[in-house]
Amino acid sequence: MLDGKLYVKVSFYKEIIAKVEISGEFTVFYQEFDLLYKELMAYTKIGIYRFILNLNGLTYIDSSGIGVIIRLVTNASKKNSMVCIICDQPQVLKILGISNVDKIIRFVTSYDEGIKYFEV
Amino acid sequence: MIFQFTITGQEEEVVQFEKELLDILQKITGSESMIAYEIHFCVHEAILNVIQHTYKWDLTQPIDIRIDVTGINEASQELEISIKDYGRKLEKEISPPSRIGQFQLRKRGLYMISKIMDECVIKPLEKGGNLTYMKKLLNNEN
Secondary structure, three states: OOOOOEEEEEEEEOOOEEEEEEEEEEOOOOHHHHHHHHHHHHHHHOOOOEEEEEOOOEEEEOHHHHHHHHHHHHHHHOOOOOOEEEOOOHHHHHHHHHOOHHHOOEEOOOHHHHHHHHHO | OEEEEEEOOOHHHHHHHHHHHHHHHHHHHOOOOOHHHHHHHHHHHHHHHHHHHHOOOOOOOOEEEEEEEEEOOOOEEEEEEEEEEOOOOOOOOEOOOOOOOOOOOOOHHHHHHHHHOOEEEEEEOOOOOEEEEEEEEEEOOO
């Protein structure tokens, strides 16, 4: 935790694929975390389970951020799907690896690649 | 070298502490080294653990952090981190799990710490509170 900020931008593709851009620091210490968590869980409740998370702007993630990803993955796996992640940040990639989350997500390089994966 | 801090769980105190921590770790390990970020992550996780599980999100409670850096020889140093809380004493020591389920959320933070640090244990203290102890051997390869 170094700059005290967490930003989120959500948009949809054909109302079934959520494109979520998360930047800053993904940790429960920030009040925006709770809002993000509730928003994502609300989407899952209305049946959206295809998520593409763009973490390219993320500078930090801890186990609370990892926990949110795991909840989305758990939900997607019930529909035999996965969560796609765009990430080119070495520190974040390292934490995804250490947490073993890299084994249960699908890495993609762009929203288009993620959309293609879900549309096949 | 010994570094000591006392913080609470207030966001601004944690942010300020973690900035200083990263600065110290980068000086010890070399600013280009990824290991500084990894150890920083472990300390963050340990503090989060205290705030979440021991203090139940009471952000006013104190947390003492002590970092001991000991030179073993010219090429290696030992880094010990002790994080003391004043909350309810644990019934027994907690060690990180050696494995974790794919979708398991509980203890994932501890599991992650154990993948980075050489030692990690949370011990109840006789006079009350608990101590999270972590150790990492640093050498030129880090």
